[in-house]
Amino acid sequence: MRIGILTGGGDCPGLNAVIRAVVRKATGSGDEVVGFRDGWRGLLEDDAVPLDVAAVRGLLPRGGTVLGTSRTNPYALEGGPERVLGCLAAHGVDALVPVGGEDTLGVAARLAGSGVRVVGVPKTIDNDLDGTDYTFGFDTAVGVAMEAIDRLHTTGDSHHRTLVVEVMGRHAGWIALHAGMAGGANVVLVPERPFDVDAVVAHCLHRFESGYSPIVVVSEGARPADGGLVTSSGQTDAFGHVRLGGIGAALAAVLEERTGRESRAVVLGHVQRGGTPSAFDRVLATRFGLAAVDAVQAGLSGVMVALRGTDVVPVPIAEATARLKLVPLERYAEAEVFFG
Ligand code: F6P
Numbered sequence: 484m485r486i487g488i489l490t491g492g493g494d495c496p497g498l499n500a501v502i503r504a505v506v507r508k509a510t511g512s513g514d515e516v517v518g519f520r521d522g523w524r525g526l527l528e529d530d531a532v533p534l535d536v537a538a539v540r541g542l543l544p545r546g547g548t549v550l551g552t553s554r555t556n557p558y559a560l561e562g563g564p565e566r567v568l569g570c571l572a573a574h575g576v577d578a579l580v581p582v583g584g585e586d587t588l589g590v591a592a593r594l595a596g597s598g599v600r601v602v603g604v605p606k607t608i609d610n611d612l613d614g615t616d617y618t619f620g621f622d623t624a625v626g627v628a629m630e631a632i633d634r635l636h637t638t639g640d641s642h643h644r645t646l647v648v649e650v651m652g653r654h655a656g657w658i659a660l661h662a663g664m665a666g667g668a669n670v671v672l673v674p675e676r677p678f679d680v681d682a683v684v685a686h687c688l689h690r691f692e693s694g695y696s697p698i699v700v701v702s703e704g705a706r707p708a709d710g711g712l713v714t715s716s717g718q719t720d721a722f723g724h725v726r727l728g729g730i731g732a733a734l735a736a737v738l739e740e741r742t743g744r745e746s747r748a749v750v751l752g753h754v755q756r757g758g759t760p761s762a763f764d765r766v767l768a769t770r771f772g773l774a775a776v777d778a779v780q781a782g783l784s785g786v787m788v789a790l791r792g793t794d795v796v797p798v799p800i801a802e803a804t805a806r807l808k809l810v811p812l813e814r815y816a817e818a819e820v821f822f823g
Contacts, residue, residue, distance in 0.1 A: 485515045486779055487576040488534070490548040491522030491555075491587030495606045495620035496760035497768030498548035501582050503539040504772025510536055512780070517574050521553040522583065523590060526567045527560070531574055543765060546758045556590060564597065571599060578779040582606050585804055588787060592800040595785035602778040603787035603800050604771045608756055611655035611809065614802030615789035619768040624651065624755040625661045631751055632666025632698055639696035645687050645738050645746035649731030651755050652702035656810045658755065663700040664818050670697065671818045672734075674704035675809045680712065683734070684741045689823040691744060699738070701730055712737050770795045 486509050490498045506516045516534040519525030532538075532550075542549060557563030571579065578600040581591045584607040595601040605612045610621035628650050639646040648668075650658045656673020663671035669690045672678045683699065690697035712733040735748035760768065767790060774788040774795040786797040 484577045484779070485517060485575050486776070487517050487519060487526075487571065487574065487579040488550070489519040489522050489525055489579075489581050490550045490552045490606075491581060491583035491590075492552060492606070493584070493608070494547050494552050494756055495608050496546050496623040496756070496758060497619035497764040498552075498582060498606065499542040499545045500619070500760060500765050500768035501604055501606075501772040501775075502534070502548070502550060503542040504769040505580055505776055506534045506539045507536065508773050508776040512776075514776075514780070517576065518550045521551040522555055522587065523557045523567065524553045524555040525550075526570045527555065527557055527563060529570050529573065531570075543769075544759045546760065554586065556586060558590060558593060564594070567594065568597065568599065578602065578784070580604060580775045580779065584612060585807075588612075588800050589804045591787075592785065592804055595800065600779070600784040601800070602775045602783060602797070603803075604775050605787055605789065605803055608658065609652050609655055610657040611652075611807045612803045613806055613808040614787065614798050616792065617767065617790050619760065619764040619771065620756070621657065621661075622763040622767075623758070623761045624658050625665060626761050627755050627758070628658060628662030628700075628751055629665040631749065632662060632668060632700065635698055635749060636667070636696075639698060643691070643696055643744060645697050645699065645735065645742060645744055647699045647701060647731045647735040647738065647746060647748045649701050649703055649729060649748060649750045651751070653704040654807050654809070656702040656705065656815075659700045659702040659705070660810050660814060660818055664821075666698065666700070667821065668698045668700040668818070670699040670822055671815075672699065672701040672705040673810050673815060674702050674706070676812070676815055677706055677708035680707050680709070680737060680741075684738065686823040687738055687742050687744075691742065699734065701734060703729055703731075705730055
């Protein structure tokens with residue numbers, strides 16, 4: 484049998500570990516693997532590479548994806564799905580393993596509906612894909628953010644400043660929640676729960692009164708309940724600096740004015756996505772790759788592999804694409820105990 488593999492969407496620590504596991508398991512049982520470069524683009528433009536054991540040597544600790552990635556969606560292009568089907572047939576691909584998030588798996592589900600044998604592997608550092616307890620990449624991203632928060636505590640305390648740490652998470656606050664809890668943040672703000680600026684100011688002032696500086700962790704998608712974050716001077720902050728940027732910068736400017744203490748915003752951005760995966764992510768990504776080959780060899784299709792408790796099992800792809808997995812309020816309440 485010949486198995487195709489591609490990685491789509493934003494990159495994520497552990498993608499290479501999945502590729503390695505798929506190749507090692509498949510070739511070990513006599514199957515062949517062909518990789519398609521840059522997600523669905525590789526299937527649209529017939530950009531393929533044969534993958535054998537030599538090709539995946541040394542991949543386990545490497546960040547990013549050796550196959551490259553893109554956000555190309557064949558269903559958004561005239562004749563796209565037909566080109567994908569033609570390319571799969573030209574390479575004699577019997578089953579496809581797309582590794583990706585909501586968009587990539589959405590394409591996978593539609594292709595499965597057109598008769599292509601598909602077994603998806605879920606991926607996102609945001610951990611917001613439903614159907615699986617965790618996605619690989621999340622643990623690594625949380626570790627990066629936690630280390631940043633640890634470091635920011637000491638510089639914040641030294642300068643008696645508020646440090647606002649903006650982390651990834653457009654729709655869900657998992658990274659903010661876990662990094663904030665692990666790093667001892669004094670406030671954690673997530674998209675699921677529009678925040679009250681007065682309460683954030685009060686928590687920061689309380690922290691200053693205790694002799695320490697506040698750390699505020701904010702998801703990039705978090706927003707104030709009343710919709711606005713403006714200083715009295717408009718674009719400039721209380722100290723006359725021009726503040727530009729996302730929610731972290733806007734919040735830091737307002738906190739500076741409202742607390743009367745200097746503040747700084749730190750945007751961790753793509754640092755959270757790059758670099759070597761944690762041990763947890765290497766193991767999870769490897770188990771996902773092995774389970775994907777098991778599912779292909781068992782003749783399954785329209786499924787993705789998922790972590791349920793401690794087991795990796797096949798579940799319908801639709802479980803991951805129907806809705807996002809958001810932070811439940813009771814999990815947020817755990818972080819709130821430590822606010823202020
Ligand atoms: O993978 C999701 C994510 O990490 C989001 O949290 C973030 O908004 C997005 O990727 C940014 O990705 P890019 O810069 O690649 O568009």
